[in-house]
Amino acid sequence: MGKIRTRLGDGSFIELLEEEIYEDLVDGTQDAAQKGRIPPLSEDELRYLLDLYKSKARVVGVDEGHECCLSYDNMTSKIERAHISVSKFQQLQLFERALGADTLELAHIDYSYKQVKHVVIYDKPNMEQAVLLTIPPMLYGAMPNLGLYTYPDGPCPNPGDLLPQGKFDEAKEAYAQAIELAIKDMIFVGSELYEAGADGINFDTTGAAGDAEFYAALKAAETLKAKYPKMGIEMGMAGEFILGMHGEIEYEGVRLAGLYPHDQVKLAQKAGVTIFGPVVNTGTNESLPWNLARSVTFTKACSEASEIPLHANLGMGVGGVPLNIMPPLDALSRASKAHVELCRLDGL
């Protein structure tokens, strides 16, 4: 039997026998099932994934009836990163009219709430113009990025310095201070941009600094939702489980550290989030079949637990997509099709 060409999680090509691909699919789903304490994929679902890898098609797409929304985070930085000289408005129009985006996102190049609060006065008129020029829902996006509130970038002591010294209480106090400042910034920016015409706000890469950051984003979402009940709030995650950097923080009586996507979404929902973006990390030393089966297993459990729309993160190093700056299309399209069709996603 001939070998099938696929990739490792770092994007390099490998060739595997059909049975080796199937073994990797089984191992991937079992890994997710064991870590997340969720059901593994069924044999039918694994065979479906196997067929995706057996297909010689360079690019695959969803079957009729499975079409979904396409949203993009940090939209107005992506074209700039490709060194294409167009304005933010033109970028938004390109996404809307040429690239099939169903939601749009205005963002500042320095993509953190702490940084963007200083340019809110400039991005408010940008938002006013952007909503006049385009039709789809318009979000304003940035990252909670709690790390920016601690030394050397912020005013609070750095728990990363305190913890190794055994200063646990001081580290927790530092987190408490940073949380307070981050919540304040997220509410300020969210309020200002919503009042300037945004349909909603995106908390992107939430939880990158662990449980304290997830808590800050949940509290900010809760406050914004109470203040603006019709506001759309998207929350995209940073990793598949919440790192317990603090370890004891709870939201609504639930300890945040160690939560996997199917538990994260329940709290996001409670906080007033209207679109949730689960993330499953790609292991660069494992094959794409292993990674995809794993990602679909986590995302499917998240979809089943969710009562709000899910737009899963698929891109560089997440969602069974290789860790490449320009994700290869064979891998990205297979991951997209599998997630949408097996996890009943609302969007990507």
Add this chain to the structure above:
Amino acid sequence: MVEKQQLFVEAKNSIVNQNKDKAVDLAKQGLDSGVSGIELLEKGFLPGISEVGELFGSGRLFLPELIVAGQTMEKVVEVINESLVGGEAKGDKGKVLIATVEGDVHDIGKTIVVSIFKANGFDVKDIGRDVPNQKILDEAEKFGADVIGTSALLTTTMVQQKNLEELLRKEGLREKYKTIVGGAPVTQRWAKRIGADAYAQDAGDGVKKLAEIRKD
């Protein structure tokens, strides 16, 4: 024999449960009853720290606990070291200098790596974040490092890992140190391309890779 097995189980649990006093007592008890320090480490305490790493990696144990488990392990190693003539195994697995590269202030992952490396018996010096390559070399010389580990979270800063390899070659120091690279955008392919000796996907993988490159 059963007692010895029980001792190993309790030793392992003392690390997993981050019980410093109990771990030290068990180490002393084992040594007093004639169990060798090496056996105590290999069959009792090291499987404990290995389980701690796995629990952390799957989100079942958190950073403060990881650090206390690491400190517990360090105490045990101290006790066992004292019992060994000439310092057999323990903290002499090698000296590792660790830094986050210049331009990068992300050090959450590095903090975890440092804890796990120390807990596994490596002598680790963490020189912080945003460290220029020349300073990394100077500190490695002062510390007498065997291995230099660098972390980069950004695609824009990972190039410093390549620059470090070039600096090592330019200074004629490339053969003196083993290098290990890690960080979110870093891959095995990147490590190979720049000429690093090893790539670590996470802290647990780092321990395995350190052991491998130290054997070479």
